[in-house]
Amino acid sequence: MPSIFGYWTLRGLGQASRFILEYTGEEYQDVRFDAINAKEKWQEEKTKNPHGLEFPNLPFYVDGDIKLTQSAAILHHLAKKHGLAGANTEEEWRRLDLLEGVLGDVRMTFAWLCYGCRDEASFSAQRPVMRERVTPVIKQLSASLGSKQWLLGDKISYVDFLLYDVLSNWLELEKDLLDELPNLQQFRARFEALPAIKAYMQSERFIKWPLSGPDAFFGGK
Amino acid sequence: MELAYWNIRGLAQPIRLLLEYTGEKYEDKKFECGPAPDYDKSCWFDIKEKLKLDFPNLPYLMDGDVGVTQSNAIMRYIGRKHDLLGKTEQERVRVDIMENQAMDFRNGWVRLCYNPNFDDMKEGYLKSVKDVIAKFSKFLGDRQWFAGENLTVVDFVMYELLDQHKLLDATLVEAHDNLTKFMKRFEELEPIKAYMASDRFMKGPLNNKMAKFGAE
Numbered sequence: 001m002p003s004i005f006g007y008w009t010l011r012g013l014g015q016a017s018r019f020i021l022e023y024t025g026e027e028y029q030d031v032r033f034d035a036i037n038a039k040e041k042w043q044e045e046k047t048k049n050p051h052g053l054e055f056p057n058l059p060f061y062v063d064g065d066i067k068l069t070q071s072a073a074i075l076h077h078l079a080k081k082h083g084l085a086g087a088n089t090e091e092e093w094r095r096l097d098l099l100e101g102v103l104g105d106v107r108m109t110f111a112w113l114c115y116g117c118r119d120e121a122s123f124s125a126q127r128p129v130m131r132e133r134v135t136p137v138i139k140q141l142s143a144s145l146g147s148k149q150w151l152l153g154d155k156i157s158y159v160d161f162l163l164y165d166v167l168s169n170w171l172e173l174e175k176d177l178l179d180e181l182p183n184l185q186q187f188r189a190r191f192e193a194l195p196a197i198k199a200y201m202q203s204e205r206f207i208k209w210p211l212s213g214p215d216a217f218f219g220g221k
Numbered sequence: 222m223e224l225a226y227w228n229i230r231g232l233a234q235p236i237r238l239l240l241e242y243t244g245e246k247y248e249d250k251k252f253e254c255g256p257a258p259d260y261d262k263s264c265w266f267d268i269k270e271k272l273k274l275d276f277p278n279l280p281y282l283m284d285g286d287v288g289v290t291q292s293n294a295i296m297r298y299i300g301r302k303h304d305l306l307g308k309t310e311q312e313r314v315r316v317d318i319m320e321n322q323a324m325d326f327r328n329g330w331v332r333l334c335y336n337p338n339f340d341d342m343k344e345g346y347l348k349s350v351k352d353v354i355a356k357f358s359k360f361l362g363d364r365q366w367f368a369g370e371n372l373t374v375v376d377f378v379m380y381e382l383l384d385q386h387k388l389l390d391a392t393l394v395e396a397h398d399n400l401t402k403f404m405k406r407f408e409e410l411e412p413i414k415a416y417m418a419s420d421r422f423m424k425g426p427l428n429n430k431m432a433k434f435g436a437e
Contacts, residue, residue: 054360055322068314070321077314094289094298101291102276140276 002027003063004051005074008035008042010210010220011169013071014059016161017078022200023161024082030205033058036214072100079158086157099144099151099159102137106166109134110173114216123217131174138170142181149190156194164191169211173218224295225250226280227265230385230427232292233280235377237423239296241416242377243303249421252279260431293320300374312368319360319367319375326353326382331428339433347390354386358397365406372410380407385427388435 005021007014009032021028033042046056053060057069061077068074079085086092113130117123141163150156151163167188170177178184191197200206211219224240226233228251240247255261269277278290282298289295300306307313333339333346357379366372367379383404386393394400407413416422427435 055318055356066314068318070318070325072321073314073317076317090301093301094287094294097294097297098276098289098291101294105291137276144275 001064002029003061004029004031005059005061006031006033007059008033008213009207010035010212011165011207012212015207016158016165017059017061017071017074019161019165019197019200020075020078020082020084020158022205023156023194023196024078024084025196026078026082072104075158075162084156084158084161086152087155092152095152096157096159100162102141103159103162103166106134106137106141107169110166110169111212111216113173114212114218114220117217119217127173134170135177138167138177138181138184142184145183145187147183150187160187160191164188169219172211222247223250223283224248224280225252225283227251227429228253228426229429230381230423230425231429234381234423235374236280236282236292236295236299238377238381238413238416239299239305239374241421242410242412243299243305244412245299254429257430260429293324296320296374296378305371305373307368307373308371309369312371312373315368316373316375319379322357322360323375323378323382326357327378329353330382330385334428334432334434336433343389347393350386350393351396354383354393354397354400358400361399361403363399366403376403376407380404385435388427 003021003026005014005017005028007018018030020026021030033039033045035042042058049056051060051062051067053067053069055069059069059071059074061068061074063077066077068077076085086096109130113123113126117126145151148154150160152159164187167178167184178188192201209219210216210221214220222240222245224233224236224247226236237249252262252265254264265279272281272288274281274288274290276290280290280292280295282289282295284298287298289298297306307316329346329350333342336342361367364370366376368375380403383394383400394404408417425435426432426437430436
């Protein structure tokens with residue numbers, strides 16, 4: 001039986017998992033909830049809770065007896081299931097944990113900016129502040145990748161899916177973000193050239209937009 | 222080992238509790254930011270780039286040559302050393318869920334504490350957090366610890382968050398017998414008990430000086 005992945009019809013916290021599901025060829029049902037026109041559909045499902053989730057929320061993932069919420073918990077599960085969690089060494093675990101945390105911060109900075117601003121004036125004021133906050137971290141990520149293919153080295157792991165997704169969000173807003181960081185540009189091209197990812201991104205299953213929910217000032221509409 | 226953070230409980234308190242519980246020898250290095258209105262952070266910014274860290278940030282943990290940042294990565298690092306990440310697949314999945322669920326809980330809480338409109342927002346928060354805490358109570362059920370039979374890193378995080386919420390409104394936790402017992406069970410762990418009775422233990426502040434709640 002295919003697994004079930006449930007999320008809003010947008011990229012947001014679900015996209016990295018969708019990329020992994022596509023990359024690994026896992027047979028899954030991509031259940032989407034419309035955040036703009038039919039938000040109540042999720043509210044109803046949340047109340048009824050047909051899958052018996054302990055913390056009903058989006059995204060969720062159901063695979064037989066395994067019922068998960070929390071995007072990072074879903075990623076960990078998919079990574080373990082498909083061998084995308086490194087080589088089981090202390091050093092790699094440490095690196096995965098660290099990068100996951102850092103990429104979470106980069107995503108949060110983007111979310112604060114997009115969801116925290118109510119109007120053009122506050123958005124214009126906050127945008128350079130957040131750009132200044134995220135720029136050094138993007139440089140650290142570039143240094144951390146170095147000349148490697150993927151963040152852990154030769155083998156792709158779940159944090160690469162997070163990195164690609166987080167960079168994509170930021171690039172929609174700050175087009176020149178990677179101008180002086182060619183290794184991150186190459187990383188993006190490498191990711192997009194993975195055959196399963198390429199096919200997915202060309203298909204109608206792939207959501208280009210919106211990045212965020214309708215409450216966001218940027219990326220939501 | 223050296224743990225470095227601001228002179229507050231904040232993100233470091235669960236790490237401090239974990240280091241004490243596991244009996245790791247550590248130095249608890251604390252940075253202090255300046256007074257209002259500037260909250261000068263130069264004591265940290267002056268050394269930030271000089272450390273051997275790929276992503277310099279607070280808290281950080283130095284263990285010999287190994288430098289770790291990101292609070293959850295630090296918790297997992299110590300947790301792996303002492304087998305506190307769950308002993309069965311079921312427990313490990315529960316650790317994953319709880320680690321992130323607790324982070325959501327914390328983010329909402331910190332947003333409130335640091336919000337200039339704290340007084341206006343408090344009532345709404347109290348209302349919504351009741352449901353959040355009820356879900357944690359249900360998730361714990363009649364288990365000893367959040368993952369199951371075995372103590373794991375997420376118990377340290379949850380203890381701290383529940384304890385902070387008791388300072389906002391003690392009835393939030395008192396409404397749930399199993400959470401009350403969980404907290405008591407945690408406080409009775411020998412090394413935790415000794416730590417809490419010592420002068421190393423920090424009762425406050427919870428947050429940095431610019432916060433509207435927990436800054437004292």
